[in-house]
Amino acid sequence: MYIKRHIEQVVSSLIKEYPCILISGPRQVGKTTLIENLQEAVPRTYISLDDIAVRDMAKNDPKLFLQIYKPPICIDEVQYAPELFPYIKMIVDKNHRAGDFILTGSQIYRLMRSVSESLAGRIAILDMQGIALSEIIGLPNRPFLPDFDDYVDKTLPANIDAPFIFERIFNGSMPLIVSGARSDTAFYYSSYITTYLQRDIRAIAQVDEEKFFRFLTATAVRSAQILNVTEIARDAGISLPTAQGWLDILETLGIIFYLHPYSNNLLKRTIKKPKIYFYDTGLVCFLSKWNSANAMMTGAASGALLETFAISEIMKTYINAGRRPFIYYYRDSDMREIDLLIEQNQKLYPVEIKKASTIDKRITGTFRLIEKSGLKQGSGAIICLNDRFNAIDRKTLIIPIGLI
Secondary structure, eight states: OOOOOTHHHHHHHHHTTOSEEEEEOOTTSSHHHHHHHHHTTSOOEEEETTSHHHHHHHHHOHHHHHHHSOSSEEEETGGGOTTHHHHHHHHHHHHOOTTSEEEEESOHHHHHHHHHHHOTTTEEEEEOOSOOHHHHHTOOOOOOOOOHHHHTTOOOOTTOOHHHHHHHHHHOSOHHHHTTSOOOHHHHHHHHIIIIIHHHHHHHSOOOHHHHHHHHHHHHTTTTEEOOHHHHHHHHTOOHHHHHHHHHHHHHTTSEEEEEEOOBTTBTTBOOOOEEEESOHHHHHHHTTOOOHHHHHTSTTHHHHHHHHHHHHHHHHHHTTTOOOOEEEEEBTTOOEEEEEEEETTEEEEEEEOSOSSOOGGGGGGGGGGTTSSSEEOOEEEEESOSSOEEEETTEEEEEGGGO
């Protein structure tokens, strides 16, 4: 079952404007399936560099490769043959034709280095992540901003309740799981780590597989927490530089991301360390050894997993629109915290994420912490497990997590 992806619209639009499109992201998030679906509208040659023979030609004779496989073309897993990029540049500069090349790749580190050297100014770069909740339940995509007029008329489809949300958190966002093509999530994620993640890591750095798995676990159980590399290194039995290096690789591969603390010259008491999050909560649940959605929902880590899910979904609303999110968190030296701050239109929009469905309006008292930021305060929101939109007042919204 194919689930229509929001990013399709962005890709279709950019194909008409740019000679080269790069879609990057972790393995198994649906890049190839997206391109195959777009093929139905505009046929083009499709080549995957997972094929060893094809890859060998692309690496050793890129000129011949592009004479045989002429544009318009889609080259999947292009990171395996960075030798192609100078020749793609020559074709682009000669033809000046929009939509000639669609490239996909999983190893962002290598891709960005090759692209910056060869195709700067000629290529549109998009990120892609797993399936968003809005794609699953059929809601349109819009970069998240807590605006009253955007939400006042929105309603959730039936049965999008707390058990449904935690089932989604437990299963994660990988298309093969979401579509039902793979039913055993534990087996899937175990294979995913062995077959894809460790292989991609080994292509960049030397890793001890046992220690790397311990490192992944130590990192996953700290999702939605302030980053403490020392603790991760200790639990994994590795050095501090190794832990930091592996975290850097996970970030470049699109497995984790950071929320940095919001601060400026007017907010001098804020702490400096980022918070760490995984994009895919299914991977977190597997590494954290949860064996069911119900056990996880009632467990001590449910709040952190709900926060991870909510912020990942917010990130996807921007990624799927081809936009960069300017989002942060706030915590000061007195341990007062705001889960999320969105900076847009010279305003700061504060957001809290709560597992409770009954909201105490005193929760929003922390929103006043940003009054001295120098920016106007936009409307705030409490994202929670309610089944319908509500509001404390026009400037303080109560948004069901299913409506992100």
